Structures are given as C-alpha cells and as structure tokens.
Amino acid sequence: MHLPRPRTPWYRVLYVQVITGVLLGILAGHFFPDTPQPGDWQASSLKPLADGFIRLIKMIIAPIVFCTVVHGLASMSDLKKLGRVGGKTLLYFEVVSTVALVIGLVVVNLLKPGAGFNVDVAALDPKIGQSYAEKAQSLGTVEFLLNIIPTSFFDAFVKGDLLQVLLLAILTAFALKTLGSRAPRVIHAIETVGQLFFGIMSIVVKVAPVGAFGAMAFTVGTYGLGSLNRLLALMGSFYLTAALFVCIVLGLIARCTGFSIFRFLAYIKEEILLVLGTSSSETALPGMMRKMQRLGCAPGTVGLVIPTGYSFNLDGTNIYMTMAAVFLAQATNTPLDLKQQISLLLVAMISSKGASGVTGAGFITLAATLAVVPGIPIASLALLVGIDRFMSECRAITNLIGNGVATVVISRWEKELTAGDLRARLLDSGPEPVAAIASGEDLPGN
Numbered sequence: 436m437h438l439p440r441p442r443t444p445w446y447r448v449l450y451v452q453v454i455t456g457v458l459l460g461i462l463a464g465h466f467f468p469d470t471p472q473p474g475d476w477q478a479s480s481l482k483p484l485a486d487g488f489i490r491l492i493k494m495i496i497a498p499i500v501f502c503t504v505v506h507g508l509a510s511m512s513d514l515k516k517l518g519r520v521g522g523k524t525l526l527y528f529e530v531v532s533t534v535a536l537v538i539g540l541v542v543v544n545l546l547k548p549g550a551g552f553n554v555d556v557a558a559l560d561p562k563i564g565q566s567y568a569e570k571a572q573s574l575g576t577v578e579f580l581l582n583i584i585p586t587s588f589f590d591a592f593v594k595g596d597l598l599q600v601l602l603l604a605i606l607t608a609f610a611l612k613t614l615g616s617r618a619p620r621v622i623h624a625i626e627t628v629g630q631l632f633f634g635i636m637s638i639v640v641k642v643a644p645v646g647a648f649g650a651m652a653f654t655v656g657t658y659g660l661g662s663l664n665r666l667l668a669l670m671g672s673f674y675l676t677a678a679l680f681v682c683i684v685l686g687l688i689a690r691c692t693g694f695s696i697f698r699f700l701a702y703i704k705e706e707i708l709l710v711l712g713t714s715s716s717e718t719a720l721p722g723m724m725r726k727m728q729r730l731g732c733a734p735g736t737v738g739l740v741i742p743t744g745y746s747f748n749l750d751g752t753n754i755y756m757t758m759a760a761v762f763l764a765q766a767t768n769t770p771l772d773l774k775q776q777i778s779l780l781l782v783a784m785i786s787s788k789g790a791s792g793v794t795g796a797g798f799i800t801l802a803a804t805l806a807v808v809p810g811i812p813i814a815s816l817a818l819l820v821g822i823d824r825f826m827s828e829c830r831a832i833t834n835l836i837g838n839g840v841a842t843v844v845i846s847r848w849e850k851e852l853t854a855g856d857l858r859a860r861l862l863d864s865g866p867e868p869v870a871a872i873a874s875g876e877d878l879p880g881n
Contacts, residue, residue, distance in 0.1 A: 449643065453708040456644035457651050460712075464655025478656030481649040485713060488646025491639045492718045495632050497592045499721050500742050501604045502629030507735025508608035509622050516849070517605075517735070524740050524845055528748040531837065534684055535750040536783055539757035540776060542676045548668035548758075549765030597742045604738070636721045640709075647712025654714070654825070669762050669819075673826060676754055677833045685840050692847045693854025696840070698861045702726065703839055707832055716745070716831040723835065727842045730860050731852035740845050744838035751833025755826060756783045756801050763805070763815040771810065779804065 460481075467478040508517060583598045585591040591599035611618045686696040700707065703726060706719035720741065727737045760779055764771045771779070783804050801819075805811050819826075846852055 449640070450705045450708050452644040453647050453705070453712055456646075456648035457708070457712045460648040460651025460653075461655050463648070463652040464657075467652075468656050478652040481656075482653040484649025485646050485653060486649075488639075488642055488649070489713055489715055489718055491642070492636075492721070493595050495635050495639065496597070496717060496720055497595050497600045499629065499632045499636070499724065500597060500600050500738065501592075501607075502625050502632065503724060503734055504601060504604035504738030504742070505608045505611070506622060506626045506629060507733060507738045508605065509611040509618065509625075510735065517739075520736055520739055520845060520849060523848055524743060524841070525747065527841055527844060528744065531684070531688075531841070532748060532750060532753050533784060535680060535753040535837075536757050536780055538680055538684070539676060539754035540761065540780055542672060542679075543758040543761040543765075544776075546668075546672045547765055548672045549762040552766035553768065597745050601739075601742050633721065633725060640722065643709055643712070643718070646718070647709070650713050669758070670825060672762075673755060673758055674829050676758065677751055677829050680750060680754060681833060681836055685837060688844060689840055692844050692857075694843065694857050694861060698858075699839065699843070700836065702730075702861050703836070706835060706839075710831045710835055711828055714827045714831060716835045719835055720745070723839060727839065727846075730843065730846075731856055732842055732846040733849070733851045736846050736849060736851060737842055740842040741838050744841055745834075748838055748841055749830075749834050750837035751830035752800065753783065754833065755830050756804055759801050759819060759826075760804055760811060763818065764811050766818060767812055767815050769810050769812070775810065 460478075463478040463481065467476055469477050469479050582596070583602055585594075585596070585599040585603070588603060591603055611621055614621065681700075682696065689696040689699060703719075703723065706723050706726070709719045709722070710716050724737050724741055727741065728734055757780065760783070761771065761776070763769075783800075802813065802816060805813050805816070843857065847854070847857070
C-alpha cells in the first residue's frame, strides 16, 4: 500500500528558503550599497558566502559526472546505443542552438533596443573590451579540441573541466567492457562511490539559501538596481526573448515529446532558483542529473546529454550573443546589412561552442564574435559590463532548462520511458532528490 508522504513544513522547503535568501540579499544590497566612505559596512562584502557555496558545489561535480557516466555506459548491453545517443544529442543541440541564435537576431532587429543610444565610442574605456578580446583569442577551434584532452587522468578532476571528465568517463566505461566477469564488481563500486558524492551534495545543498543571499547582496550592492538606466531596454528584450524561447520553442518540443513545459518547470523549480540566486548553472548540475533519473531517463543518457549540453547546448548564451552584438551596433550607430548579420550568425554558431568551462563565458564568446565581425567596435563591450551580472542569470536559467528538456527528449527517442510515465512522474514528483539520496531510494532508470 502506497502511504501518503508526510507534508514538509513550508519553511523547510528548499525553494522557499532560496527565495527568502534572494529577497534578503536584494534588501541588503539596496540598503547597504557600496560607498566611498571608509569603514561603512557594504553588502558586497557578503560575496564570499556565494563564492564558498559555488566552490562546494564545483568540488563534487566532476566525480558525480564521472561516476554517473561510467556506471550508465558500462551498464549498457548494447554499445551501439552510445553512438546512437551521442549522434542524436549533437544533432538536437545544433538544431535548437541555431534556432536560439536566429530568434535572438530577429527580436533585436524588431525591438531595436539600442536605437537612439548614440554612444560615443571614444568616450569608453578601451581596456575593458580589449581584456575580453584577448581572452577570446585563445578560444580557437584547434585549442578547444585539444583542451578536451587532459594532461593527466586526475588533471580533469583538478580543473573540473566537464568535457575532459566526460572523455575520461567514456574511455573508462569502454575499458570496463574488456574486464569480463570482473566488470560487475567494479561497476558496483563506482555506483557506490557515486551515491557517496550525491550524499555529499545533499549536505552541501542545505546551505544554498546562504549562497543565494550572498550572491544577490553582492550584485545589488555593487551595481545597484539604478545602474540599469538606459540598458533596461536590452535587458527587457533579452528576458522577454528567453521567456518566449522557453515557452514557445521548448514548449512545442515538450508537447511533441508528450509533456508540459510548465509542469517541467515546476518540477525543476529548486534548480532554477539555485541558478537565479548564484548566477551559475553549475550549482544546479548535480541536482538536475538526479532529477532527470527520477523521471525515468537512463543514467547513461543523463550522463551524456547534460554534461555535453553545458558546452554545446547554451540556448540562453546564443540568444544573448546575437542580441548583444546587434544592440552594440545599434547603440554605436554601426550599420549592419543582412549579409553582415548572417555572417554574425555563422560566427556565433562556432564561437558559442568554444568557451565551455571558461569563467564569464557568455561575455568572452561575445568578444570572440565581435572580433571577427568587422565594424562593431570592440570597445563598446564596456557598455555591457555593468549589467552582465543581471544578464548572466537569465542566460544560465535558459541554458539549464534547455539541457533538461534535451535530456527528456533524447530519453523519449530512445524509448527509455513512455509519455504516460513521464507525465505521472511530473505530477507526482515525490521527495526532493536530496531526500531520495539520503534514504538510498531506488530511482527509475537505474
């Protein structure tokens, strides 16, 4: 008999705690902003709370991804499935990412948020744009491909590069296939280690509200809500475009796959709020992987799609790049004809893949795109520095949602779960992942 789960008090629900932390952070930043007077307490001094939480999450991401991928792939009886899933994943990523780029380009041309800004480029600090341009120069295709190979087995875990960890996990899974009768014992050990790291995550995530509080206090205290001024047009256009992309594009994909995008958003609300509070999609990666498994997605599929998506399926970043580039052209009165905008689109399709694992990736890939497209002054990047923190939250949330939807779509294509089971699990989401981990609950798809 299936007994009803005891109702959790509202003040102990994770997303309620995170929302509270975000709101308190905004208040702290507003009432205690940065001031030039020495000795005054400033909300920006709370930044270490956010940095500490993000470091705690990052320290367990690499081992969680490694254990999940190795266990999932090594447990596959059909090795052809790996190539099939990988091919479908990359095809899906390329199509949806291109749609995101095109939508950003269309909306920014329709709304024209930069028109009438009339920015004098000579009055901007050229060092700001140049510093990002120099970082972007190291994001060439050859360097990107070589960077996937770590200098040593453990170097990938030290740096936390997801693509490097993914490569090692795939090689390890294939190597386990050669061990014969000894392989099941090793696979079981890796699964146990993975459960251990998920248990660590269940402890770390309890301090998420503190991290969200520190991050929002720093952001509002440093930049201030009033710093948005004329740039509100770009922010509003970007947030609107991202919302339309999620509701319409991802919504149609979800409907064709057999589930509601709004029900899915409710299912991953804790992860969305974590990203909102910390401006980093990496903080939600472990929980996102666990929740996708709870929906019935196979561990191997989850382990392949989500880490790969953090490099190749950056829908929010793609929308931002085309919108920001054309906005800067409009703001600096730089004319861009149709041919130049198509060139911008093609360059962005390539450069968006080259900044995975790089701090400030969205801004750096924008610099890489501007460096190739002639006409738009690289110094104009200085216009966006003050609002990039606010934009990064929307970029990260859109990226997170896009990767979650992609995982479900690939799993449905692989017939790992039915539409009926998917809808039922979305309606009855059960205990939070951290509770399931702590109790050792078996997950669908395992």
